[in-house]
Amino acid sequence: MTIEIQTDQKAQRWSGRVDGSAVQHLRWHQQIAAQNSQNLNDAVALIGFRSDAGVQRNRGRIGASDGPAALRAALSPMAIHKQRAMVDLGDVVVEGDDLESGQERLANAVAQTLGTGALPIVLGGGHETAFGTGLGLLQHLADNHSTRIGILNLDAHFDLRDEGQRTSGTPFLDLHQEMQEQGLEFHYAVLGISRPGNTAALFARADELGVPYLLDEHCEPEQVSRFVAAFLERIDVLYLTIDLDVLPASVAPGVSAPAGFGVPFERILAACRQVVASGKLAVADVVELNPRYDVDSRTARSAARLIYEIALG
Numbered sequence: 001m002t003i004e005i006q007t008d009q010k011a012q013r014w015s016g017r018v019d020g021s022a023v024q025h026l027r028w029h030q031q032i033a034a035q036n037s038q039n040l041n042d043a044v045a046l047i048g049f050r051s052d053a054g055v056q057r058n059r060g061r062i063g064a065s066d067g068p069a070a071l072r073a074a075l076s077p078m079a080i081h082k083q084r085a086m087v088d089l090g091d092v093v094v095e096g097d098d099l100e101s102g103q104e105r106l107a108n109a110v111a112q113t114l115g116t117g118a119l120p121i122v123l124g125g126g127h128e129t130a131f132g133t134g135l136g137l138l139q140h141l142a143d144n145h146s147t148r149i150g151i152l153n154l155d156a157h158f159d160l161r162d163e164g165q166r167t168s169g170t171p172f173l174d175l176h177q178e179m180q181e182q183g184l185e186f187h188y189a190v191l192g193i194s195r196p197g198n199t200a201a202l203f204a205r206a207d208e209l210g211v212p213y214l215l216d217e218h219c220e221p222e223q224v225s226r227f228v229a230a231f232l233e234r235i236d237v238l239y240l241t242i243d244l245d246v247l248p249a250s251v252a253p254g255v256s257a258p259a260g261f262g263v264p265f266e267r268i269l270a271a272c273r274q275v276v277a278s279g280k281l282a283v284a285d286v287v288e289l290n291p292r293y294d295v296d297s298r299t300a301r302s303a304a305r306l307i308y309e310i311a312l313g
């Protein structure tokens with residue numbers, strides 16, 4: 001696995017307040033700085049995906065390549081209340097428009113990490129990150145064709161565009177195509193869909209592909225819990241992908257396409273907890289953070305809280 005962060009850079013990224021070195025004082029930056037990557041079984045393994053290519057191709061507001069660094073900074077001071085090994089495996093970097101090679105490298109990193117028994121959490125990047133994360137899970141499960149793979153997307157958008165090239169708006173159609181070629185069933189569900197944020201053609205494609213979705217305005221606690229439970233019932237192994245534009249713009253202004261309505265933070269948190277409690281979560285990513293448009297790191301802090309729950313909840 002390529003580990004691109006050097007020790008000195010790693011120390012800079014993972015730094016913050018130190019109240020002591022005993023277990024009850026620990027914060028993420030201390031735990032991660034102290035970790036060597038010998039035994040990753042059941043560890044949380046962070047992998048950054050520094051990419052602007054997908055959002056640029058999708059004609060959005062670029063800046064998501066700075067997402068991984070902003071997420072590390074927001075995670076650094078968080079307290080640790082549960083003992084679990086955590087490692088930072090560094091960044092996969094997309095140079096310019098070379099998205100496809102970046103997605104391949106991300107897929108390899110995710111597959112290798114899954115092979116160690118760790119839980120990979122990918123820090124995006126635009127939503128083009130998802131094709132790399134998903135492909136990594138497919139590679140890992142290549143010999144288990146009967147395993148039903150589910151993709152749960154918390155997002156205002158379907159990201160099922162057909163553009164003739166991969167972008168931040170196409171990842172789940174890209175994964176659908178890949179899974180079809182491999183003879184795998186496509187189980188994909190989206191929670192938080194904005195009606196005005198997706199064209200009638202995209203709703204029609206979701207229906208055509210049998211994609212269940214819950215509109216943002218229907219995300220009452222009961223409905224969220226029933227929707228997630230019904231999807232978890234259908235699958236064996238889950239890939240959870242969180243596009244931060246599912247949150248209201250007041251909570252998550254630092255994204256390419258802020259939500260005018262959005263799903264309240266506590267509903268998204270509840271969905272994450274439900275997924276973790278199911279024991280089916282294999283891999284997760286958090287995408288579309290654009291620090292250039294963030295306000296006092298609001299979006300990064302919200303994202304970090306979700307990552308906290310997935311990793312140590």
Ligand SMILES: N=CN[C@@H](CCC(=O)O)C(=O)O
Nearest residue numbers: 058060127157159168169257
């Ligand atoms: N990652 C995907 N993003 C949305 C962007 C929508 C917008 O810019 O309004 C999409 O392509 O549908």
Ligand SMILES: [Mn+2]
Nearest residue numbers: 156157243245
């Ligand atoms: Mn979105």
Ligand SMILES: [Mn+2]
Nearest residue numbers: 127155159243
């Ligand atoms: Mn998206």
